[in-house]
Amino acid sequence: MAASSAAAPPGFSRILLSRPSTVVALAVFVVIAAACLFLPALGLVAPGGMSVRSRLTPPGPEYWMGADAFGRDVLARLLIAGRASLTIGLGVAVVSSVIGIAIGLVAGFFRQLDAPLSRLIDAMMAFPDILLALSLVAIFGGTMLNVILALSIVYAPRIGRIVRASTLVIRELPYVEAARALGTRTPTIMWTHVLRNIMSPILVQATFIFAYAMLAEAGLSFLGVGVDPSTPTWGIMVNEGRQFIDNAFFLILFPGLGIALSVLSLQLVGDGLRDALDPKLAKDT
Amino acid sequence: MTSYLLRRLVGMIVVIFLVLTIAFILVRLAPGDPAALMLGPDATPEEVVALRARLGLDQPIVAQYLSFLGNVLRGDLGQSLFFNLPVTDVLASRAEPTIFLALFSLIFALVIATPIGIYAAYRHGSAVDQTSISSAMLAASVPSFLTGLIFQRYLATDLGWFPASGYGGPDADFLDRMGYLILPSITLGITNSALILRFTRASMLDILGEDYVRTARAKGMSETRVILRHALKNAGIPIITVVGLTFALLVSGAVVTERVFNLPGLGNLVVNAVLRRDYPVIQGTLIVVATLYVLVNLLTDLLYLTVDKRVKY
Numbered sequence: 001m002a003a004s005s006a007a008a009p010p011g012f013s014r015i016l017l018s019r020p021s022t023v024v025a026l027a028v029f030v031v032i033a034a035a036c037l038f039l040p041a042l043g044l045v046a047p048g049g050m051s052v053r054s055r056l057t058p059p060g061p062e063y064w065m066g067a068d069a070f071g072r073d074v075l076a077r078l079l080i081a082g083r084a085s086l087t088i089g090l091g092v093a094v095v096s097s098v099i100g101i102a103i104g105l106v107a108g109f110f111r112q113l114d115a116p117l118s119r120l121i122d123a124m125m126a127f128p129d130i131l132l133a134l135s136l137v138a139i140f141g142g143t144m145l146n147v148i149l150a151l152s153i154v155y156a157p158r159i160g161r162i163v164r165a166s167t168l169v170i171r172e173l174p175y176v177e178a179a180r181a182l183g184t185r186t187p188t189i190m191w192t193h194v195l196r197n198i199m200s201p202i203l204v205q206a207t208f209i210f211a212y213a214m215l216a217e218a219g220l221s222f223l224g225v226g227v228d229p230s231t232p233t234w235g236i237m238v239n240e241g242r243q244f245i246d247n248a249f250f251l252i253l254f255p256g257l258g259i260a261l262s263v264l265s266l267q268l269v270g271d272g273l274r275d276a277l278d279p280k281l282a283k284d285t
Numbered sequence: 286m287t288s289y290l291l292r293r294l295v296g297m298i299v300v301i302f303l304v305l306t307i308a309f310i311l312v313r314l315a316p317g318d319p320a321a322l323m324l325g326p327d328a329t330p331e332e333v334v335a336l337r338a339r340l341g342l343d344q345p346i347v348a349q350y351l352s353f354l355g356n357v358l359r360g361d362l363g364q365s366l367f368f369n370l371p372v373t374d375v376l377a378s379r380a381e382p383t384i385f386l387a388l389f390s391l392i393f394a395l396v397i398a399t400p401i402g403i404y405a406a407y408r409h410g411s412a413v414d415q416t417s418i419s420s421a422m423l424a425a426s427v428p429s430f431l432t433g434l435i436f437q438r439y440l441a442t443d444l445g446w447f448p449a450s451g452y453g454g455p456d457a458d459f460l461d462r463m464g465y466l467i468l469p470s471i472t473l474g475i476t477n478s479a480l481i482l483r484f485t486r487a488s489m490l491d492i493l494g495e496d497y498v499r500t501a502r503a504k505g506m507s508e509t510r511v512i513l514r515h516a517l518k519n520a521g522i523p524i525i526t527v528v529g530l531t532f533a534l535l536v537s538g539a540v541v542t543e544r545v546f547n548l549p550g551l552g553n554l555v556v557n558a559v560l561r562r563d564y565p566v567i568q569g570t571l572i573v574v575a576t577l578y579v580l581v582n583l584l585t586d587l588l589y590l591t592v593d594k595r596v597k598y
Contacts, residue, residue, distance in 0.1 A: 128536040211426070218430075224556070225560065238434070
């Protein structure tokens with residue numbers, strides 16, 4: 001593991017795939033994502049109409065994961081809801097990275113802005129994630145885009161902090177100094193020399209944020225303050241299942257497992273990525 | 286040392302000031318006129334104008350901001366739109382379940398995770414180590430509401446070992462009420478133990494690689510003494526850090542857990558405030574929780590000074 005170089009590791013995929021847990025996690029996540037994306041889109045599953053006859057049918061040969069209070073197929077709804085949950089997670093990972101990179105680069109490059117931006121990051125991080133997210137959703141309204149934006153605001157400071165710290169190190173390196181001596185403009189230095197060299201920690205952190213955002217979205221939806229229930233997510237399905245907790249626990253269990261399995265595999269992939277991208281960080285796990 | 290303390294205090298004041306500013310801006314961004322919201326749909330325009338004047342909403346935004354800061358510094362977080370009571374009173378009346386829930390789950394997490402983390406590091410690479418790391422990862426991935434609902438359904442409803450939900454009603458005495466917190470505390474404690482376990486294990490691994498541990502072993506000191514005398518003593522610092530870090534996790538977790546077990550705490554209050562658009566309560570909760578977070582983390586930093594004599598700032 002120590003044999004690979006840090007920046008653009010040639011053995012990246014070899015290291016990434018050398019650990020069985022990472023491979024399994026990656027496979028599990030790809031299967032979940034593909035099933036949620038393609039099966040409903042191809043029309044291979046459909047929740048079916050509401051039917052009083054199959055109301056709250058337990059899992060069995062007809063409905064593999066049972067039927068809900070309206071007699072709809074839980075498996076089909078699970079796949080459709082999964083697409084929304086995964087989209088929110090991915091959206092937050094991307095948007096929070098973009099915001100965090102912008103804040104972090106500016107804080108790391110312009111000394112006079114470093115202190116105010118760093119204190120702003122500290123202040124944002126003083127708000128617990130669910131609490132800040134639900135306040136933001138309360139204010140802006142519970143659409144899918146607003147939930148993505150709210151959670152991105154919550155998680156962007158984490159990326160910002162990492163980008164700032166890495167930028168402070170990289171900006172002092174000889175090749176940046178050389179670029180500056182050659183008259184390269186600051187935005188070019190930020191983009192080509194700094195950002196491209198700190199993509200690894202950003203990618204690792206973004207993977208974890210993908211996972212945290214899915215958990216947070218599930219929490220918000222469970223609290224009834226997330227996305228409008230007309231677009232089901234796994235959290236909303238759990239929330240809806242609560243009133244049948246005593247006679248149809250499978251309504252809670254399957255979407256709950258969907259969240260847990262996705263989050264677990266993302267975290268394992270994040271661990272694998274961290275070790276593969278930066279062997280120096282790869283502590284004995 | 287003194288200059289470090291001074292710098293930390295100034296930094297803390299700046300952060301708290303920013304926290305207040307963010308809380309102020311957030312609520313100003315909310316659509317709708319707070320005065321109209323307070324009075325409801327039947328209010329006449331004259332009543333709305335009168336209330337706006339009374340609340341100071343007709344003042345310029347800078348004046349509103351300054352009077353907001355002044356009020357908060359005097360301990361006035363405004364008036365709840367729903368309860369028509371001072372926000373501080375509303376928060377205080379809901380604090381008990383949240384404080385004890387956070388406290389019990391932290392104790393639960395520390396009692397479970399610290400020894401396992403230390404043992405896992407000591408048996409680094411063994412089956413015990415692998416299992417504990419995997420369990421921690423799993424515990425961090427399962428949403429706390431799923432754990433809570435499983436416990437509620439099977440341990441409380443089916444087996445009847447614990448009360449399933451609520452806080453005992455108005456007649457319950459203190460011990461009764463604490464009984465209602467056992468299952469929620471375990472639920473929240475499991476999630477938090479994941480972070481504490483990983484943290485304890487990692488710092489213990491670092492310490493076990495230190496020279497003084499090797500020296501102690503080379504001297505022929507028994508393994509038990511090496512662990513207890515040398516390693517454990519130095520693991521105190523990271524454990525203090527993690528307690529500070531888990532504070533945010535505890536609060537976020539408490540919001541969800543209180544909802545699962547229907548506890549009348551701050552978490553339930555804030556979710557209801559969101560559903561009722563009771564912005565002053567949302568704002569007050571944000572301010573109180575974020576300020577506490579900043580204070581807790583300052584406190585953990587200061588504790589370093591007393592625990593580790595080597596730390597000099």
